[in-house]
Amino acid sequence: MRSTNKIILLVSFFLSLHAALKSQINGNNLLEYQFGELPGDSAAISTVYDRANLNYTYQNFKGGVTLEQFHSPIEKRNYTKLSQYLLQYNSEMLDVKIGNFYETIGRGLLLRSYEIPGAVLEDLSYRSRHYFHRDIAGFTTKFHHKNFSTKLIYGKPLNYVFPPSQSDSYRRPDIIEAIYSEYSFKKQTIGASVLRLTNSSKSAVYSMVTASGNLSPVISYYTEMAKNISNFGLADFSSQAPYALYVGINLSFNNLGISAEAKSYNNFLIGAGVNEPPALVKEHTYKVLNRSTHVLQPLNEKGYQIEVFYTFPDLSTLTLNNTIAINNFGKKFIFHEYFAEYDFVWRDMHDVKIFADYAEDPFKLEEQRISAGAYFEWKILQTSSLKTDYEFQTYNRLEKKVQNHVLSLGYTYKSKLVFNITSELSDDAFITNNKTKTWVGSTIKYKINPENSVQLFLGQRRGGSACNAGVCYEVLDFKGIELRLTSRF
Amino acid sequence: MLCAILASIGLNAQTVKNFELKDIENSTRTFADLKGEKLTVIDFWATWCKPCNKAIPELNKIYESYKEKGVEIIGINCDGPRSVSKVAPLSKTLQIKYPVLIDINSDIKNELNLMAFPTLILVNPEGKIVWIHEGYVTGDSQIIIAEIEKHLN
Incomplete structure (x- = not known):
């Protein structure tokens, strides 16, 4: 209640100023409704999450507030909070x-x-x-x-x-x-x-x-x-001393680009994690590889990453990546990965992307990990396309062979309408109790206008680690329906 | 209720204020120096974003067709510390013809209240945002050209 009063006061204040000074107000809102089952829930429940962000700008000044809310049938999980505010002068x-x-x-x-x-x-x-x-x-x-x-x-x-x-x-x-x-x-x-x-x-x-x-x-x-x-x-680089060293060199020769980076981090987690040294591990967009991303251990990690890009005269591109990350916690763990991707246009119409990857990841107990996949975007007329994607992954874990498959079919009309149906299959004993498990889910996204869009997910979503914009986190398994509305004004 | 209040008072278009960022040559550039005489297209992108990379050859073509007509394109890369080292070599191999600026904190994107990659905005000579387009799929270049033509006329 106290938060609500604060918001009303702040909004009234901004609106009065706006009327008086003809300045700008803008904002966005993200509303997500879920009905379904998450791990640990005995039955499907309904939840609503909302994040509203409102900004006021006048000349060199800016003010902003963010209101976050979560509501579920379980009272102790719920909150309504003014989670951010900002006053700014530039x-x-x-x-x-x-x-x-x-x-x-x-x-x-x-x-x-x-x-x-x-x-x-x-x-x-x-x-x-x-x-x-x-x-x-x-x-x-x-x-x-x-x-x-x-x-x-x-x-x-x-x-x-x-x-x-x-x-x-x-x-x-x-x-x-x-x-x-x-x-x-x-x-x-x-x-x-x-x-x-x-x-x-x-x-x-x-x-x-x-x-x-x-x-x-x-x-x-x-x-x-x-x-x-x-x-x-200053000169103490012993095993107890916290230090971090990062070096990166880039080379560019016409169509060829090379990025080479090296790291040496020791005991370098500051506080509860206020810092985040560059991981130097490729963050993949492919599902099977994204889920397997090596997560940086700033307490002890050395290694390098080399990535090579080559653009052919027909604008097709080849990307090669080699990464090594060594963790020494009494026992040495050596992660290494070799990745190749080729992206081209077939018959001047259809976009094709193929990738292959080989890795050893002792930290995740993934030995001889082989991943491959192909993405096809079949152009239909000028404004729409059909998508067919397939990814495959296999590795040895504790002397057992594991397989992961991802199959996705989609349709896109301009940027207005995107429809996807994705099926995943895994026999990974860590998540399926030695049985093969499947997840089938579909997503439809419709952009009502440049300011508003609606997205509906229906089915099952596989959880696990995910990496986005350089940050890795855990996603929970979900089975149910999820509706998301995003607006900007 | 809030939306209704906002609608009733009428909203002014968002404005791009002058900003200063380093480009991939490590030179400091400002929006005032780079903006187009009639229209400026700003593309917010990241190296890990596949639709962003797909849009770049098309933006190159648009840049070549419209730069003589007073339209400039600025690429603002928003890669974080993890992947920012790839921006310069990738930009050069993709032979991006327009300036590419690096915004490791996504300050400009956040300032403009933008939420997705890629996001492309059209800015008029007064700095007002006249069009916003999120995402990039096959056929979007025609939509972008149509909007440029509309705002040029």
């Missing part, structure tokens, strides 16, 4: 944000926050649905002039595992204070940062230096190194 030289904001330092060795657009999470423990993001509640200011910029950050990063129904002492256990400055000259940039973390169990100070730029039109580089400097010496 000018040529100064930006100031107070409230909830997203900020990343460098490539994320010290600090990374993010929002996964449209993703709604449900954790098996709390069973409340909530938006998937990791913001910082506090303030930040950035000063920039010509080639120099510096920013100050103070706040409490969100631990997204806990839904808004939980108190902030669980959701935001860490306090960070950080400064980051960078200077650019002749296509080179150097930067430095210091971050202090405080929580109920400790206080620690970390520093970071970074250098990046273009050495020539064909070579660019990025390096970043970070270390705990409060409890360990």
Whole structure:
């Protein structure tokens, strides 16, 4: 009730200003209704999740609020909460944000926050649905002039595992204070940062230096190194010392592009996970591979990733990737993966994509993992197409052969209407009790107009790990009906 | 109720304010420098987004056809730390002809309240967003061209 009053007050305030000053109001809303069964539920239940975001902009100022709600028959899971607010000022030289904001330092060795657009999470423990993001509640200011910029950050990063129904002492256990400055000259940039973390169990100070730029039109580089400097010496790279090193080099020769990256991370999980060093493991869009993505272990991981792109004169593209990640926790785990993908247009009409992948993943107990698949988009007339996709995966787990299959059929009319029916089959003993299990689900998405769309899912959805926009998380199995409405105004 | 109130007061079109980002050559670029005389097309994309990559050759063609008519295209890449290293080599092998800027925090996308990849917006000379298009499938390039023509006239 208190939240509702706050919202009404804020909305009234924004509307009065809008009327007086002829400025802008915009926002979006995501409404998701589910009726079905999730793991742990004895029967199908109805739930509703809604996230409304409203922004007001006048000249250099902006204000915004986000209201999140979840309602189910189980009272303790429900909440209505003003989960974010923001007051912002931007000018040529100064930006100031107070409230909830997203900020990343460098490539994320010290600090990374993010929002996964449209993703709604449900954790098996709390069973409340909530938006998937990791913001910082506090303030930040950035000063920039010509080639120099510096920013100050103070706040409490969100631990997204806990839904808004939980108190902030669980959701935001860490306090960070950080400064980051960078200077650019002749296509080179150097930067430095210091971050202090405080929580109920400790206080620690970390520093970071970074250098990046273009050495020539064909070579660019990025390096970043970070270390705990409060409890360990600058030159201490022992097994106990927290440090992280990332190096990336890019080469481009006409149609050929190469990205090579290396990492060495040790004991480098800051607080409840306010940082996220680059994983250097390919994030696949293919279902069987996305689910098998190696998840970075910042406590101890070394390795590299090389990706090669080649575009042929007919605009078909070849992508090759090789990744190695080594974890040493007393026992050594070596993940390696070889991936190839070829994307081309057949008979000047139909889009075809084929891929093959070989990996060894001792962490997930997946030996000799072979994955392959083909995606066809058959063009019908000028504005519609039929899609037929198939993916296959096999590996050995605990001396037993496992198989996963994904078959999908779809129809697309412009960007207005998308229909898909997907069938998955697995005999993975970890999820099927030694029996073959199938999941069949269909999705229809209709874009009513550029501002509004509706999506309906009906059937079964296979759970497991999923990776999106560089972040990996768990998705629960679902059987039922799900309706999603998204609006922008 | 909220929607009704908003509708009753009438909403102004969203405006793209001047912003500053680095391009794939590590040079700082601003929207004011890059915007088109008559229309600016901004494509928000990511390397891991397959429809985004599929749209790029078509956007290249549109850029070549319309740049002399006062239309500029700006690609804003929103790859996070995990995949941002692939932006420059992929952009070069795809031979993207228009400027590609890097927004590792998705600040501009969030500022404009956009929710999907790819999202393409048309911006008029006053900075107002006159059209938004989410996703990319076969045949969308004709829709994009039709909207450019509509707003050019």
